[in-house]
Amino acid sequence: MHIRPEAEADIPGIRRVNVEAFANHPFSRQTEHLIVEELRRAGALSVSLVAVDEDGGVVGHIAFSPMKIDGRECSLMMVGPLAVLPHLQRQGTGSALVRAGLEAIRAMGAEGCALVGDPAFYTRLGFVNTEALRMEGVPQQYILAMFWSGQEMCGSIGHHPAFNVQPE
Ligand SMILES: CC(C)(COP(=O)(O)OP(=O)(O)OC[C@H]1O[C@@H](n2cnc3c(N)ncnc32)[C@H](O)[C@@H]1OP(=O)(O)O)[C@@H](O)C(=O)NCCC(=O)NCCS
Known part of the structure; x- marks a missing residue:
């Protein structure tokens, strides 16, 4: 398994990974592949990394995009969607994609990142559940963040309008 930035030829594979990974996900509207495309x-796909197998097939994907706090641009990035093909989960690919993505956005100057996700998965990777950030309609326990500047930013998170894409 190898992680690298997406190439144009990966686009169908990225779609498939997102469709399959989120097919039975309880909180998904099955729009993740559309979010990535939008x-x-x-x-606004600031960082898009693929995990590929030895034949070059896409088995995992992670996206990062700009986010706003209280309606203003900020130096944090939004993490997600993150997806790994169901039959290849629990082999470290998802964690490796997150770690590689964090390195990439940090190198781009991001001062941290935030996401809405499963605390059990993301706290293992250094994310903290924070009271500083909120998101309308999202229970606080699912808001996770990582701050590198030593200073927590606070306010209401807004993700890119692409996240509001309607199901097909
Ligand atoms: C979340 C996801 C990307 C993790 O990818 P992964 O390659 O399985 O991740 P890792 O192998 O690094 O897993 C690390 C831990 O995640 C948890 N985990 C991963 N897959 C899981 C699953 N299907 N069910 C429950 N826990 C799971 C486990 O705690 C696992 O550690 P363990 O195997 O030591 O118990 C993958 O499960 C997935 O695509 N899920 C569907 C889409 C999704 O939920 N995306 C994230 C939205 S926030």
Whole structure:
């Protein structure tokens, strides 16, 4: 398994990984593949990494995009969607994608990142459940963040409009 930035030829594989990974996910509207495509179309896919197998097939994917706090641009990035093909989960691929993505956004100057996700998975990777950030309609326990500047930013998180894409 190898992790690298997406290439154009990976696009169908990225779609498939997102469709399959989120097919039975309880909190998903099954729009994750559309979110990634909409972010790409809008030029807002700041970092997009694929995990590929030895034949070059996409088995995992992670996206990062700009986010706002209280309606203003900020130096944090939004993490997600993150997806690994169901039959290849629990082999470290998801964690490796997160770690590689964090390195990439940090190198780009991000001062941290935030996401809505499963605390059990993300706290293992250094994310903390924070009271500083909130998101309308999202229970606080699912809001996770990582701050590198030593200073927590606070306010209401807004993700890119691509996250509001309607199901097909
Ligand atoms: C979340 C996801 C990306 C993790 O990818 P992964 O390659 O399985 O991640 P890792 O192998 O690094 O797993 C690390 C830990 O995640 C948890 N985990 C991973 N897959 C899991 C699953 N299907 N069910 C429950 N826990 C799971 C486990 O705690 C696992 O550690 P363990 O195997 O020591 O118990 C993957 O399960 C997935 O695509 N899920 C569906 C989509 C999704 O939920 N995306 C994240 C939205 S926030």
